Amino acid sequence: MSHRAGLLSAAAAAAARVNLLLLLLAVLFSCSSLSDGVPEFALTKIEEGDIKDESGKEPLPEDDADPEDLEVFYPTHQWQTIRPGQAVPAGSHVRLNLQTGEREAKLPESEDGRSETREERRRKRLGKVDVDANSFTSQELKKALAKMKESEKAERKAREEEVRKKFRPIEQLKEEFEKLNVKMETDYEIMVQLISKFNSSASTLADKVAALYDLEYYVHQVDNAKDFLSMGGLQLVIEGLNSTEATLKEHAAFVLGAALSSNPKVQIEALEGGALQKLLVILATEQPLPVKKKALFALSSMLRHFPYAQQQFLKLGGLQVLRSLFRQKGMQTLHVRVVTLLYDLIMEKLLLEGSPQEEQAAEKLHQYEQVRLVPAVVEQDWCAAVSALLGAPEHDTREKALKTVSVLMAFCGERYRRDPALGTALSLLRSEYEQLAAQEQSEGDTDGYFSELLGSVNTVIQQLR
Template sequence: MSHCIRLLSIAAKFSLLVFLLSAVFLCSSLSDRNPEFALTKTEESDLKEEKGKESVTEDDADAEDLEVFYPTNRWQTVHPGQAIPAGLHVRLNLQTGEKEAKLPDNTNEKSDMKDQKKRKRLDKVDIDSNSFTSQELKEALAKLKENEKTKSTMEVKANLEDVRKRFRPIEELKAEFEQLNMRIETDYEIMVKLINKFNSSDSTLDEKIAALYDLEYYVHQVDNAKDFLSLGGLQLMIDGLNSTEAVMKEHAAFVLGAALSSNPKVQIEAIEGGALQKLLVILATEQPLTVKKKALFALSSMLRHFPYAQQQFLKLGGLQVLRNLFKEKGMEALYVRVVTLLYDLIMEKMLLEGAQNNEDQMEEKVQQYSQVKLVPAVVEQDWCAIVSNLLALPEHDTREKVLKTVSVLMTFCKDRYRGDQRLNITLSMLRSEYEELAAEEQREGDKDGYFKELLGSINTIIQELR
């Protein structure tokens, strides 16, 4: 019995010895494995997956579940959960969003580092320990933006340089013009020279007339007319109306009329300077037709849209002065101009009174026009007959203007026109003439022609006189 117990004890010790030897052999074999394929601790950034997926770490997975990545000399995709051996090159593919790895090249790491930095491929970026850090990438991006900014600045400078080559600065052109005695002058400077030439005692009559001719061109502009006034030119023109030379009166009145046109400031200064009286004197006295024509032009420019001047015109007997022109021989060219002036003045007042506007300024103007008793004076001086008699003139343009004036005067002259047998005969003849002309227009395809319009005006007047 004791012998058996001893045998069992020996067998147990032997088994324990075999187990220990097996354990030692196993440890030795594990320690002799190639360390290249030993598992390394995966960086936290390497284990992040695409947005929306959970991160996998060694703490969350068992070591037996981790798949080992076997690298080659080519780039391979590293799948989530794979353990990456140490010493590999790792990069992030920006096109696919996947992480890739491969064995390191045999070339020198420093030269490989330089080659990688020289690459200009933007689709892939190495993120291993030998590649760029995040700070280096930020600096490179900042440098790239700076290069783009510098490039843009250089392009702008190049464009400016191109413009400088193609166009010359105004200062340089002015300098060259001055050398050629061709300095660019303003309208103001030109008017100063012309006024000085006209006012100079050394200038001949022809030189003064030439100066007036040029001045008329410049003073048509409103701003130039105001400058002309400030330079004293307006008063020189008013004084020129007293000249003993007819040609001087003619051109002085011409410049005066150009400066007065639609320019209230100049109109006020002119009437205060006595221009109205001097113009009426020229029209009332014996003067060449050319002089009276320019004087009538200046008078019309002064009266239009200026009720105060119209009122003074009536007080000074201006309407009678114009009526007397129809009694002078050789003044037929002025007839239509006078009738047109009367038509404009009457319509000007009628349109203003018919306008519905409660503004203070408009009410003040209506009050000013109410003091202009033009129509009563026209009726009193029998302008009704003077105007209607002009329908006998042969020119169509003249008849058109006369017909408009007769239509305006119809309200005030209806009784006078109904008893005028001569007018009735003239209207009947004109209707027959323009019926034929209007029919011819229509045959030619002009349904709303000029003669049809005149025929309509004649028919309207005849209808009102019945």
């Protein structure tokens, strides 16, 4: 019995050892399965604060370690021990070796059972990039990064140099502007300087003429003309009409006409300053044609839309002065200007009479009633002087004459009907403009200039019947 009991005891002990071995294998298999199921992740730093490296020294704390100095773990198809501080690439299989207590890693298996190479995994993530990371050390990677930074710096410097060639630096521009001594001046300041230059006894004739030439540009603006009046420039220019120098009188009249245009305040001041009398003297006496042109321009600017000035013009015999220009030699270019002025003055009153009678318009119409322009035109035989311009070679002169004849028809109708020369001139004009208008229409211009002139001729002919 004792021998049998010993055998049973030995068998039980052997069975216990086998069970312990099976339990240990199960634990190992479970740990290996868990390590194979670890998901892919970015570079993983092994934190083993209590594990020493091969030299027996404790690794640096995580805060003191330089991230660029971390050693990268390069997995293979075999399990390898991960040293402290190494970074494990994403996708690697990691496990804990229970026998040694160390962490191990290797490359993952591919779908066909073989281990995926580093190149295959990198191709999956990066496409066509064929860089083998195993061929570079951390120092080589640092050098490559430094070269990339140097290359980027060189490219940026090249771009800056290219921009610098196209554009001058702001410092250089500032220096150039300082050398030019650029200073912005207002129109008022410029006119003050020009008036001072014109009025200075030290200025030459050329200086005075240049000052007047520049002033004419500025006084075209209504506000500038008012400033010109307030600073005494208008009276200086009016006095310049008395100059013995023809060129000075010419430019003084030019500035005066520019300042008077559509500026009632300046018109009143000029009339009270004696400008009307001085202009009529220039037109009535022997003067060069350019001087009389500018004087007629100034006179027209003063009379338009200013009935009181028109009334004074008639009292001073201004209409006779203009009529004398038709008898002077070399003044043909002024004839159409005079006729245009008469047409404008007559039409002003006619248009005002046909407009609604507002309070302001009624007052102005009362002023125009004091202007007896049309009776003076008929009395001084302006009817014949105007119709004679129909024989001029210029189409512009004919146009102005046709319009004025049509306006004067109500006052000169009997005179025109007894004038055979007028009928002949109108017949010739109609024949000429019929041909020119037909040529315009053949070219596709149905409302051309010559068609309008033909209409004016037919209107006058119709009025004579």
